[in-house]
Amino acid sequence: MFASLRRTLSVTQRVLSQLRHDRRFIAFTLIVPLAVAYVLFIFFDAFENPMFDPTQFVFPFGAFIIHFITFILTAIVLVRERVMETLTRSLVNGYSQTDLILGYLLAYSTLATVQSLLVLTELTYLFELDFSLETLASIYLVMWLLAVISMALGIFMSNFARNEGQVLPFIPLILLPSIFLSGIVLSVDQLPDWAQTLSRFTPLFYATEILHTLVDNGTLADESAALINLPIYGLVVLVLARFTLRESA
Amino acid sequence: MSAQLAIQAQGVQKRYGHISALKGVDLTVTEGQIFGLIGANGAGKSTFIKLLVGAAKADKGSLQVLGFDPRRHKAALRQEIGYMPQAPALYEDLTAAENLRFFGRAHGMKNLNEQVETTLDFVELSQRADDPVNTLSGGMKQRVSLGCALVHQPSLLLLDEPTAGIDLRLRSAFWQHFKKLAAQGTTILVSTHQMDEVVHCNELAIIDEGSILTTDTPQNLLQQGQAEARVWRGGQMEKHALQDYPVDLPKALHAYGLDPQIDRIELEANTLERIVLGLIEKAARLSGGK
Numbered sequence: 001m002f003a004s005l006r007r008t009l010s011v012t013q014r015v016l017s018q019l020r021h022d023r024r025f026i027a028f029t030l031i032v033p034l035a036v037a038y039v040l041f042i043f044f045d046a047f048e049n050p051m052f053d054p055t056q057f058v059f060p061f062g063a064f065i066i067h068f069i070t071f072i073l074t075a076i077v078l079v080r081e082r083v084m085e086t087l088t089r090s091l092v093n094g095y096s097q098t099d100l101i102l103g104y105l106l107a108y109s110t111l112a113t114v115q116s117l118l119v120l121t122e123l124t125y126l127f128e129l130d131f132s133l134e135t136l137a138s139i140y141l142v143m144w145l146l147a148v149i150s151m152a153l154g155i156f157m158s159n160f161a162r163n164e165g166q167v168l169p170f171i172p173l174i175l176l177p178s179i180f181l182s183g184i185v186l187s188v189d190q191l192p193d194w195a196q197t198l199s200r201f202t203p204l205f206y207a208t209e210i211l212h213t214l215v216d217n218g219t220l221a222d223e224s225a226a227l228i229n230l231p232i233y234g235l236v237v238l239v240l241a242r243f244t245l246r247e248s249a
Numbered sequence: 250m251s252a253q254l255a256i257q258a259q260g261v262q263k264r265y266g267h268i269s270a271l272k273g274v275d276l277t278v279t280e281g282q283i284f285g286l287i288g289a290n291g292a293g294k295s296t297f298i299k300l301l302v303g304a305a306k307a308d309k310g311s312l313q314v315l316g317f318d319p320r321r322h323k324a325a326l327r328q329e330i331g332y333m334p335q336a337p338a339l340y341e342d343l344t345a346a347e348n349l350r351f352f353g354r355a356h357g358m359k360n361l362n363e364q365v366e367t368t369l370d371f372v373e374l375s376q377r378a379d380d381p382v383n384t385l386s387g388g389m390k391q392r393v394s395l396g397c398a399l400v401h402q403p404s405l406l407l408l409d410e411p412t413a414g415i416d417l418r419l420r421s422a423f424w425q426h427f428k429k430l431a432a433q434g435t436t437i438l439v440s441t442h443q444m445d446e447v448v449h450c451n452e453l454a455i456i457d458e459g460s461i462l463t464t465d466t467p468q469n470l471l472q473q474g475q476a477e478a479r480v481w482r483g484g485q486m487e488k489h490a491l492q493d494y495p496v497d498l499p500k501a502l503h504a505y506g507l508d509p510q511i512d513r514i515e516l517e518a519n520t521l522e523r524i525v526l527g528l529i530e531k532a533a534r535l536s537g538g539k
Contacts (some may be wrong), residue, residue: 003357010354014340014347021342021381085338089397092302092332094355096324247304 007095011103019107029073029111033119036065041126054127055215060184060208062123063143066116067150067204068175074108074154075167083163088247097245101155101238105148112147116140131215138220139211142230146207149234153203156241178202183209206230254313255280255405255436256301261310263296263459270296272459273310278438278452280404283431285450286440287525293459294440295335298409301438302332315405328356331403335410337390341383345374345393348382353400364400371426372396388419395426406430408439412446424449444522457529467521474519474527480505481513 019026040061044054081087090100120140123129131139157174161167179185181195182204188196199205209226213219220227256278263271271293278284286294299305300312303319303326312319317326339348349365358364369375372392377385382393391411398406408427412420424446427437431451439450447453447467454464463470478489478501491497498516505511519527 006357007355010351014343014351017347018340018342084341085334085336086340088304089332089334089338089352090355092304092327092330093352093397094324094327 004096004099007099008102008106011090011095011100012106015104015107016110019111025073026111029069030115030118033062033065033069033115034122036069037062037119037122038126040065041123044127055129056212057184058123058127058129059120059139059143059211059215060182060204062119063146063207063211064179064182064184064204066112066119066143066147067178067207068171070108070112070115070147070150071154071157071175072167072171074104074151075158075161075170076164078104078155078158079161079164079167082158082246087245091247097242101152101241101245104155105151105238108151109148112144112151116143116147119143134219135214135217138214141220142207142210142214145230145234146203149203149230149237152234152237152241156237156244159241159244159246174202178204181205182207183212203230203233206233253280254278255282255315256284256438257311257313258297259311261297261300261312262308263293263300263305264308265296270459271300271307274456274459274461276454276461276464278436280436281431281434282451283427283437283439283449285447285453286438286456287442287444287447287453288440288456289442289529292442292456294442294456295409296459297456298332298407298438298440301407302330303327328401329404331398331401331406333394333398333406333408333411335413337382337394339382339390339393339397342381344379344381345369345385345389345396346378348393349396349400352397356401358401364402368396368400371399371429373422388415391415391419391423395423399430404435406435406437406439408437410440410442412441412443420446444520444525447521447525455525455528457532460532462528462532470524471518471521474521474524476516476518478502479515479517480511481515482508482510483512 040058044057078087087100091097117140120136120143124131124136157170158167181188181191181199182202183199184204188199188205191199206226206229210220210223210230213223254277256276258274258276261271261274262269274293274297286297288294296305300307301314301319303323306320314326315329319326340351343351346365346369349368350361353361353365366375369378372395374389374392374396377389382390385393395411398408412423415423427439428449431437441447450467452464452466453470455462472493476491476498478491478498480487480489482505489501491501
């Protein structure tokens with residue numbers, strides 16, 4: 001147990017050291033979501049219809065941006081580890097799949113913490129949203145949780161790509177449909193039954209459900225089912241990632 | 250008896266789709282040896298090493314590495330072995346020392362920093378310890394990679410083409426390192442496709458198209474080769490094929506006595522490379538004739 005924790009922290013330390021050396025990766029993770037959030041602001045700002053209330057869309061879209069970028073970057077990093085054979089080498093050298101997955105998760109959680117905070121602050125400022133500190137903290141928690149789950153999903157899905165280029169089809173296959181299946185654009189109830197079932201397989205569905213309630217002056221307690229489902233979803237993906245993480249390409 | 254065997258493989262088979270990468274490999278490696286696995290690219294060397302470290306699963310046959318089944322006792326085995334893959338497999342944005350520290354930390358070593366320093370010194374990289382790997386030359390990366398395999402002082406080293414693509418001076422330095430390690434009691438299995446390197450091994454196996462053609466010492470293999478003596482006498486050249494030239498040559502020359510008409514004698518012995526190629530060609534002929 002102690003040995004496993006030591007190895008997990010060793011992976012975390014290694015990933016954080018890599019991040020320190022890789023400023024471009026940090027820029028992608030932190031600046032790109034801010035830039036996309038700003039484009040979102042310009043887009044919504046252009047709507048001159050006074051009946052349009054952007055608050056229903058702002059945070060779910062913000063969550064989508066975080067989900068998209070975190071998922072893609074994590075999947076690419078893991079595929080790169082496999083292609084470079086550092087993954088095989090780490091495993092042969094005594095690290096376990098659990099050590100590696102948790103180590104990555106811990107290290108990237110620090111990034112997710114900053115990333116979610118920046119996006120939330122920017123959206124609140126740009127759209128001049130006036131929410132209580134409690135609501136903002138709850139929104140932040142959901143975004144952070146989604147970022148961590150997106151990493152787990154990225155690690156799991158990396159198993160299905162042989163090289164970095166093969167991560168790209170995940171965008172039209174998984175990420176883009178999740179916009180329409182999660183209730184960001186259209187209420188999930190209006191979708192056909194099969195699409196409603198499919199929507200349960202995207203973490204964005206649970207996050208959007210909670211975020212809609214929060215911006216409608218609800219609390220986390222009002223969405224306890226979704227709030228439980230979101231970490232369960234993450235846990236299931238983590239277990240899947242643990243048992244499917246291949247040693248070699 | 251089996252306690253002295255570092256590696257024991259019996260009838261090991263491995264397929265990748267329709268390609269048969271290993272076709273029933275039988276091999277034993279005694280502890281403390283430098284054992285060479287010699288074969289062309291695609292012969293099955295890397296596949297075999299991947300099976301030994303438990304990174305892939307054999308379809309058939311049995312494998313014991315340091316007394317462990319590489320798949321069933323992965324965790325225990327991996328504490329005892331050092332693995333250097335064919336690709337450098339390093340974290341390029343980390344420094345040489347950081348790479349060694351990361352791979353060493355998996356083993357919970359108490360004297361890790363000291364061991365990292367000693368290992369970097371051993372692979373002659375102390376001066377570049379704090380430089381990111383992506384600023385090092387190809388040869389230096391190979392040395393970092395070797396260091397990562399050595400840092401936890403494993404009792405068995407599995408090196409997959411460690412000298413591929415490096416210059417002659419560094420190749421020679423690598424073999425000196427391997428000999429030093431073997432002298433300290435480390436068992437080394439090293440794969441290579443460079444025939445001139447096999448003279449450094451205590452024993453070697455020649456692998457071709459997934460089958461072991463022969464296992465022997467380099468000295469015994471050399472004796473399998475032929476030599477040819479060419480004698481020029483009065484403008485005429487005569488050839489003598491010699492099977493075992495240290496014994497046959499004096500006999501062949503005996504016929505000439507101290508003939509003053511002999512202008513020149515040339516002796517050409519088969520190189521190990523030619524002997525190995527001969528074995529591969531013979532195996533191909535036999536399998537083609539079946």
